[in-house]
Amino acid sequence: MAYESHNAPMVATFSTLSRDLQQTPIWRKLAVSTQRDYLDCHLHITIRKGNTGLLGDLPIAKWTVGLIRKYQDHRGESSESRANKELAYIKRVFSWAYEYEKIKFNPTLGVKKLSIKARQHYTEDSDYEFMLEIAKQSNYWYVWPAMEIAYLCRMRLSEVLDLTDSNELPTGLLIKRRKGSRDNITEWNPRLRAAWDHTITTRNRILADRKQPHPIRAEDRRIIISERTGDKIVLSSLKTAIGRVTVATKQAAEERRIIWVPFTFHDLKRKGVSDTKGDKQEASGHRTASMMNV
Known part of the structure; x- marks a missing residue:
């Protein structure tokens, strides 16, 4: 046996x-x-x-x-x-x-995805500014400038991490968008300039402290890097940091007895598009009005 x-x-x-x-x-x-x-x-x-x-x-x-x-x-x-x-x-x-004939029957045939209603939350200025304040006090130096850049330039999280020195133009920030959206340029304003300069200064300080040389090509010089490794911060790490800042913001709101409504990082792009004056579709980079409306 x-x-x-x-x-x-x-x-x-x-x-x-x-x-x-x-x-x-x-x-x-x-x-x-x-x-x-x-x-x-x-x-x-x-x-x-x-x-x-x-x-x-x-x-x-x-x-x-x-x-x-x-x-x-x-x-x-x-x-x-x-x-x-x-x-x-x-x-x-x-x-x-x-x-590959490892099984004789596929039990997933006919199983459909759940229908999900498109998220339509609008992040109020007070909620955004409160989390931005907490982010500036956190141990994650890159969260608050990532928030500002995402909001002001109507960007996805992955697009923010893609930014390099090559995106900086005299007239503004060149946004190279993913998922089929059109690239465009967001003109400089004091807030965007402050967030961008903070990332560049901090990036340069990290590399100097590590005695790590800058990549020669501008398109290889990431603006958001890890203090621990000097390399580009991966998406999962940034999501973790944002999650922890969100938790800290909730705790701070409870301690101060104020009402704070949580929001996702992608909500910042929605807020940016909603707050844009003028052609919202052109500003968002969406190729169709239906994409922009969602």
Whole structure:
């Protein structure tokens, strides 16, 4: 019996299939940010407790359309966007496994994403200015200038991290946008100039303290870098810092007994577009009016 148990074939589970996928050339071709997001999905899916234990350890034969639908609905109660991302990863794992004949049936077929209403929160000036004040007092030197640049230039978080010395023009800041949006230039004003100069001065100080030379090409000289490594700060690190500043802002609001409404970093782009006078679509970089309206 012991011999038979030792030599019995391993029962496929979501955990084993997911890890197998992560060892393939298909996985290695994915963007690093996508890999990180999928690894986070893997963690949340596999540690979910079901009626018979952890979902990650459940034999693949017991995965059904109904099981995935229930997982999706339950996860959506805490975060609809994460529920959809995790469903996308489950679909990717099962589709890959089915294509390579590791499973005989793909239980994700027919399972649809949750419908999510577009976020329409407008960040009030008082809420923004209060968090900006707390950010300036925090240990994360780059959070407040990132907030200001994102708001004033109507930028995404990833676009702020893309900024280099090459974006600085005499007339303003050249914004190279992602996701198909048009590049444009935001003219300098005192607030934008102050935030930009702060990042440049701090960046230069960090490199000087580390005795680390500046990259020769302007497009390689990132403006927001890590004090610990001297390298470009990664998106996940900036998100973590923003999260901690948000928590500190909530605590400060409670201590001062003021009402403060939290907002996301992407809300700053929405606020920037809403507060823009003139052609909002041109300022936002959106190619269509429908994109800008959302």
